[in-house]
Amino acid sequence: xxxxxxxxxxxxxxxxxxxxxxxxxxxxxxxxxxxxxxxxxxxxxxxxxxxxxxxxxxxxxxxxxxxxxxxxxxxxxxxxxxxxxxxxxxxxxxxxxxxxxxxxxxxxxxxxxxxxxxxxxxxxxxxxxxxxxxxxxxxxxxxxxxxxxxxxxxxxxxxxxxxxxxxxxxxxxxxxxxxxxxxxxxxxxxxxxxxxxxxxxxxxxxxxxxxxxxxxxxxxxxxxxxxxxxxxxxxxxxxxxxxxxxxxxxxxxxxxxxxxxxxxxxxxxxxxxxxxxxxxxxxxxxxxxxxxxxxxxxxxxxxxxxxxxxxxxxxxxxxxxxxxxxxxxxxxxxxxxxxxxxxxxxxxxxxxxxxxxxxxxxxxxxxxxx
Numbered sequence: 001x002x003x004x005x006x007x008x009x010x011x012x013x014x015x016x017x018x019x020x021x022x023x024x025x026x027x028x029x030x031x032x033x034x035x036x037x038x039x040x041x042x043x044x045x046x047x048x049x050x051x052x053x054x055x056x057x058x059x060x061x062x063x064x065x066x067x068x069x070x071x072x073x074x075x076x077x078x079x080x081x082x083x084x085x086x087x088x089x090x091x092x093x094x095x096x097x098x099x100x101x102x103x104x105x106x107x108x109x110x111x112x113x114x115x116x117x118x119x120x121x122x123x124x125x126x127x128x129x130x131x132x133x134x135x136x137x138x139x140x141x142x143x144x145x146x147x148x149x150x151x152x153x154x155x156x157x158x159x160x161x162x163x164x165x166x167x168x169x170x171x172x173x174x175x176x177x178x179x180x181x182x183x184x185x186x187x188x189x190x191x192x193x194x195x196x197x198x199x200x201x202x203x204x205x206x207x208x209x210x211x212x213x214x215x216x217x218x219x220x221x222x223x224x225x226x227x228x229x230x231x232x233x234x235x236x237x238x239x240x241x242x243x244x245x246x247x248x249x250x251x252x253x254x255x256x257x258x259x260x261x262x263x264x265x266x267x268x269x270x271x272x273x274x275x276x277x278x279x280x281x282x283x284x285x286x287x288x289x290x291x292x293x294x295x296x297x298x299x300x301x302x303x304x305x306x307x308x309x310x311x312x313x314x315x316x317x318x319x320x321x322x323x324x325x326x327x328x329x330x331x332x333x334x335x336x337x338x339x340x341x342x343x344x345x346x347x348x349x350x351x352x353x354x355x356x357x358x359x360x361x362x363x364x365x366x367x368x369x370x
Contacts, residue, residue: 037169040162041129041148050172051123055104056081057112057135058126058149060163061097062090062300066307066340067167067177070094075120076101078110087266088297089353093343114138124170155224157184160305180307183336187310188233191317194324195235204260204320206236207286208295208303210246211270218249219265219303226305234316235324236261251280261320262286264294265303271358290363293319294355298333299341311336315354322364329368330354 033049054073056064061081065071071094079102085091091098104116110128117125117139127136129148136146147166151159161181168174195203208219208227220243221228227245228238239257240247262284264270272292275281286292296315300306314332318325330350337345347370351357359365 033172035169035172037147037166039129039147039166040150040152040159043148045124045145045147045170047123047145047170051170053120053122053124054170055117055120055122055125057104057110057117058128059084059304060126060149060167061085062088062306062308063160063163064126064167065090065094065097066180066299067164068171069176069342071097071100073171074100075122076104076117078102079105084297084300087268088299088301089345089349090299090341093341110135112139114142114144118142118144151226156226156229156305157188157224159226160184160309164307179339183339184310187313190327191233191235191313194317194321195233198235198321203235203237205239205258205285206231206234206261206263206316206320207239207254207257207259208263208265209254209275210265210303211267211274216249216251216254218243218247218254220244220247227303230303230309230313230316233313234320236316236320251278255280255284258285260285260289261291262293263303263316264292266295266297266301266355270294272362290361291319293362293365294358296353296355298337298353307340308336318367319364322367330370 034046035050036044036046038044052073053075054064055075056077059078059080061071061074061077062084064074077100082102085097104113105111106113110131112127112135122144125139125144125146126149127139127146128150129136130150136148139146147170149163152162161184164177164180165174168177208231210217218240219227220240221238222241223229223232225245228241231238239259262275264272264274271294275292276287281287295302298308298311300308302308302312311333314327314329318329333350333353334345337343354368356368
């Protein structure tokens with residue numbers, strides 16, 4: 001299977017950010033080891049040498065590991081990364097990720113402990129750029145280099161492409177980022193061939209739902225939404241398209257949206273039974289037809305952005321349009337994971353990623369069995 005089919009010269013030409021001094025996504029070298037990169041807020045950064053000490057305050061560590069090939073440059077990360085490390089497979093491939101410090105946040109959100117971050121003498125700090133200056137201003141005032149992450153106007157796909165290039169550029173090597181982007185585009189092209197033939201009434205109503213205790217949160221947004229573009233790429237529409245990215249909703253609101261499919265974000269203790277046995281949610285078309293699924297967990301929790309987004313779209317497409325897909329998802333997973341992380345995955349490993357034990361009784365899930 002040929003995963004990286006896009007011509008490298010064409011790829012870099014199409015991704016050039018057009019910022020003075022930083023060519024092709026930031027891979028331009030100046031004097032000696034000096035290099036530059038552009039963050040997603042459009043700020044140009046000059047480094048004396050490739051970054052070797054990176055702090056992640058955004059929960060982007062899976063991207064960092066995929067773009068760099070290992071976690072060696074991560075010196076401290078947001079605590080939510082630890083959850084992904086523990087519940088996904090990265091801790092088995094790179095056991096050292098469980099030793100990375102997470103005591104760099106004040107409270108439970110993204111407010112940095114500036115002193116703790118500064119103590120690591122990072123070359124680069126990854127932080128949100130569009131959630132208020134209080135998240136990055138104190139870091140910059142402390143003399144730290146902050147590479148800002150935020151959605152770019154072109155939408156979720158371009159945001160992730162630019163993120164990958166930025167991560168590669170800060171270490172002076174965008175080759176892995178380019179391959180990841182090429183794969184993203186090849187999957188988008190394959191799915192485009194499938195979905196362009198769909199009439200509007202052939203696109204089922206879908207929803208990504210997070211259950212936290214007795215509360216429900218829907219991933220809102222349309223075809224370019226950060227947490228909804230998979231649904232459209234896979235040949236569906238978002239039942240919660242009119243809502244913001246992550247919106248609290250009631251069971252009654254969910255029922256009124258009448259989703260044909262419900263994809264559950266992987267929260268501890270959550271399974272399709274949370275919907276199937278709920279007095280209101282059990283009446284949705286998704287529940288009545290056993291089309292409720294716990295989303296997989298690989299290097300990151302599917303449904304949040306991560307390096308495996310193309311696999312998320314393929315998985316969804318195979319469930320939404322089982323008679324139209326022409327790929328074997330398990331083979332795709334095995335080949336892609338070997339390319340991304342240099343690791344062979346057994347059938348048991350893939351079963352764990354796909355949550356086969358939990359999803360076994362959901363409609364069409366037998367197609368993912370070995």
